[in-house]
Amino acid sequence: MKENLLVVILVSVLMISACRAQSPAESTAMPPPTESPTAAQIPTFTATPPVEASTTPTPETPVPTNPPDCTNSAAFVADVTIADNEFINGGSDFTKTWRVKNTGTCVWGPDYTLAHYSGDRMFAPASVPLSVTYPGQTVDISMQLSAPTTDGKYTGFFVIKNPAGLVMKVDNDSRLWVIINVSSQVAAATDAAIPVTGNGLVSAACAFTTDSAKVTDVITALNAYRADNGLPAYMVNELLTKAAVAHANDMACNQLFGHDGSDGSTFTTRVAASGYNASSVTENVYGSYPPLTGQGAVDWWKNDKTDVRHNQNMLSAAYTEIGVGYSFFNNFGYYVLVFAKPK
Numbered sequence: 001m002k003e004n005l006l007v008v009i010l011v012s013v014l015m016i017s018a019c020r021a022q023s024p025a026e027s028t029a030m031p032p033p034t035e036s037p038t039a040a041q042i043p044t045f046t047a048t049p050p051v052e053a054s055t056t057p058t059p060e061t062p063v064p065t066n067p068p069d070c071t072n073s074a075a076f077v078a079d080v081t082i083a084d085n086e087f088i089n090g091g092s093d094f095t096k097t098w099r100v101k102n103t104g105t106c107v108w109g110p111d112y113t114l115a116h117y118s119g120d121r122m123f124a125p126a127s128v129p130l131s132v133t134y135p136g137q138t139v140d141i142s143m144q145l146s147a148p149t150t151d152g153k154y155t156g157f158f159v160i161k162n163p164a165g166l167v168m169k170v171d172n173d174s175r176l177w178v179i180i181n182v183s184s185q186v187a188a189a190t191d192a193a194i195p196v197t198g199n200g201l202v203s204a205a206c207a208f209t210t211d212s213a214k215v216t217d218v219i220t221a222l223n224a225y226r227a228d229n230g231l232p233a234y235m236v237n238e239l240l241t242k243a244a245v246a247h248a249n250d251m252a253c254n255q256l257f258g259h260d261g262s263d264g265s266t267f268t269t270r271v272a273a274s275g276y277n278a279s280s281v282t283e284n285v286y287g288s289y290p291p292l293t294g295q296g297a298v299d300w301w302k303n304d305k306t307d308v309r310h311n312q313n314m315l316s317a318a319y320t321e322i323g324v325g326y327s328f329f330n331n332f333g334y335y336v337l338v339f340a341k342p343k
Helices: 002-021 212-228 238-254 267-274 294-303 309-314
Strands: 074-078 086-089 091-100 113-119 138-146 152-160 176-183 191-197 201-203 278-288 321-329 330-343
Touching: 086 309, 091 176, 138 152, 212 267, 212 294, 212 309, 212 321, 212 330, 238 267, 238 321, 238 330, 267 330, 278 294, 278 309, 294 309, 294 330
Parallel strands: 086 176
Antiparallel strands: 074 091, 091 138, 113 152, 152 176, 191 201, 278 330, 321 330
């Protein structure tokens, strides 16, 4: 029995040892084989449709509602295109542009318009609207025109109207204008000097203009002023008018603001050159930008405190006859008023 027991123990020991010997060593498991990668497919791109531009309109500048007591007035600033007396080919189209400043308290908008008022129309449209312009701002107002086909000088007057159709005041007047010289073949102006009635020199390039309405306005205002002071009216003399016109043209073309002409002439020598035989003579002159009306010129002489002789001449009993000249050039207006008494 002891031997059998020993055998059993030995067999058990051997079996235990054998079990321990067969414990597997730890090893890293191999991942399962993967498929060989196929060539990467190039993606197909779908063209992005173009984005259409927005068709939303740009909102217009709103026009504020003007208070009922706002005022409308303007000031001329410049001729942006087509200076006065510019030469234009007959039958050609052109654009006239004025620059004006809003000197009132109303805001201008499209219900304010520029329209032909008088003089040569030059195929102007019925009206053109103004852009929104606040007080203190400037605006360029353009109008498409056509030159007449016949050679000559043409002058058209235009006015700004408020929404009620009333004409707006522009400086001391109410008109904007365009003055053109029409030629079938525009030639370059020369600078050759030509005499004007023997008094002063006016270049051929100085295409001044006159205004009989302003001359009449001076005479009417002057004699009304004399009547208010119990004085007889001055009589208009043709020779004195000739002397006045000559100096007005000389002033306009040579930018003079005094009594001496560009050729050294004086009002005494100009009156003598006209053929008038004077026992006494004197003269008032005035030039400004923008031009005054005839009444405005008389008022200026009346109120001038720097040279009181201007007013004294208008109320004098030493003279009986007058001559009046007015000339306009390069946006300036020039008045000459000659007083005299014959021998």
